[in-house]
Amino acid sequence: MNKANIVKEKHEADNFFSQNLENNKKKSKIATVEVSEDEGYSSHEPKEKEAVWFIDKEPPKDNVREIFVRPPKDDDYGEGVITSAS
Amino acid sequence: MKEVKLKKKLFGAFIEIILYDFSKKEADTILKKTYKEALRLEKIFNIYDTSSELSILNKSKKKKVSPELLFVLKKALTLCKLTNGKYDVSQGEEFLARKKGLKISQKKCSYKDIKITKDVVTINNSEAKIDLGSIAKGYITDKIKEFLIKQGAKSGIINSRGDIALFGNSTTNVKIRHPRNPKKVIGSINLRNTSVATSGDYTQYNKSFENSHIINQNKFISVTVIAKTLIEADLYATVFMICSDSLRKEILKNKKGLKFLGIKSDLTIIKV
Numbered sequence: 001m002n003k004a005n006i007v008k009e010k011h012e013a014d015n016f017f018s019q020n021l022e023n024n025k026k027k028s029k030i031a032t033v034e035v036s037e038d039e040g041y042s043s044h045e046p047k048e049k050e051a052v053w054f055i056d057k058e059p060p061k062d063n064v065r066e067i068f069v070r071p072p073k074d075d076d077y078g079e080g081v082i083t084s085a086s
Numbered sequence: 087m088k089e090v091k092l093k094k095k096l097f098g099a100f101i102e103i104i105l106y107d108f109s110k111k112e113a114d115t116i117l118k119k120t121y122k123e124a125l126r127l128e129k130i131f132n133i134y135d136t137s138s139e140l141s142i143l144n145k146s147k148k149k150k151v152s153p154e155l156l157f158v159l160k161k162a163l164t165l166c167k168l169t170n171g172k173y174d175v176s177q178g179e180e181f182l183a184r185k186k187g188l189k190i191s192q193k194k195c196s197y198k199d200i201k202i203t204k205d206v207v208t209i210n211n212s213e214a215k216i217d218l219g220s221i222a223k224g225y226i227t228d229k230i231k232e233f234l235i236k237q238g239a240k241s242g243i244i245n246s247r248g249d250i251a252l253f254g255n256s257t258t259n260v261k262i263r264h265p266r267n268p269k270k271v272i273g274s275i276n277l278r279n280t281s282v283a284t285s286g287d288y289t290q291y292n293k294s295f296e297n298s299h300i301i302n303q304n305k306f307i308s309v310t311v312i313a314k315t316l317i318e319a320d321l322y323a324t325v326f327m328i329c330s331d332s333l334r335k336e337i338l339k340n341k342k343g344l345k346f347l348g349i350k351s352d353l354t355i356i357k358v
Contacts, residue, residue, distance in 0.1 A: 051275050051276055051277055051280075051312070051345065052275065052276075053273055053274075053275050053347055053357050054273055054274045054275065055272070055273040055355060055357070056272070056273070059259050059274050059275075059276055062257065062259075062276070064256075064257045064258055064259050064276065065104075065243070065256070065257075065258045065259070066258070066259045066260075066261060066274075067243065067245060067250060067258055067259070067260055067261065068248070068260075068261050068262075068263060069248060069249070069250050069260050069261070069262060069282050069283065069284045069310060070248035070262075070263055070284055070286070071248060071284050071285050071286040071308075072223070072247055072248060072249075
């Protein structure tokens with residue numbers, strides 16, 4: 001095989017690979033499925049149910065822990081160590 | 087679910103931490119490391135400790151500050167601007183006086199006197215005293231939560247003297263007291279993996295509710311906010327106690343993930 005033939009074959013091989021790469025890109029574009037994101041939950045994850053307020057009524061008895069939220073009290077803090085004012 | 091309950095002195099009293107993933111011995115070890123970090127953070131923001139970073143800044147009026155102080159101060163100043171000064175962290179002196187039942191002449195200073203250049207904070211008014219108490223507890227609690235998670239905790243509750251941070255998948259029913267009848271519950275909500283804070287006039291006041299510790303209080307007597315982080319829940323609970331209806335609605339519309347329950351003085355309830 002002379003030098004000219006070797007160069008020609010190399011070009012053909014390069015074209016073949018670049019053509020394949022192009023085809024693969026096209027294929028992969030078709031195959032790609034966009035996964036939509038909604039506030040941090042991807043579409044395949046179950047979305048958290050929004051919490052609801054129970055006003056003047058008891059919540060369902062789910063056997064869950066109960067806790068009180070409240071503003072800070074004066075007696076939360078010892079002498080000279082007040083850190084909150086909310 | 088098996089749980090371990092621990093109490094640690096912080097913010098001048100005891101906070102309660104409940105962990106679900108560990109034996110008592112493991113939980114104690116994890117909490118020891120976490121508590122050290124919590125004390126370090128408390129030392130930054132304590133305005134009654136003359137050697138705290140915040141006290142040194144208030145005294146020197148110009149100081150290169152820690153990333154923690156910078157973060158919390160920037161967050162607070164954003165809300166000062168948004169509320170046009172109704173929420174104002176420069177009024178530390180007035181806040182302290184109100185807590186003691188003292189009346190002082192109105193301070194001629196505002197949040198606009200606080201300037202930040204990179205990590206240097208300058209207070210351009212001798213009457214201004216920065217108080218970050220409205221959000222420091224929330225911030226420190228968030229950091230405790232982060233620290234516990236880093237140590238391998240998957241689920242738990244941090245009750246920082248009424249401010250609650252929940253993490254993991256265990257559900258908790260969070261109850262809100264009636265602001266005029268502490269024996270009654272006015273409402274509750276089932277939550278998990280979130281934070282909740284309440285601001286109100288009914289736990290700190292001088293003789294009457296009208297003289298509460300809250301400066302510029304509007305018509306709400308209790309405001310509860312649920313947010314992803316406790317610093318946000320803390321901050322917005324305070325802001326909604328003092329800002330206008332229109333601003334509150336705007337914030338709630340634009341700030342995704344916030345839930346709100348406000349109780350007015352006639353005991354009507356507004357919730358989102």
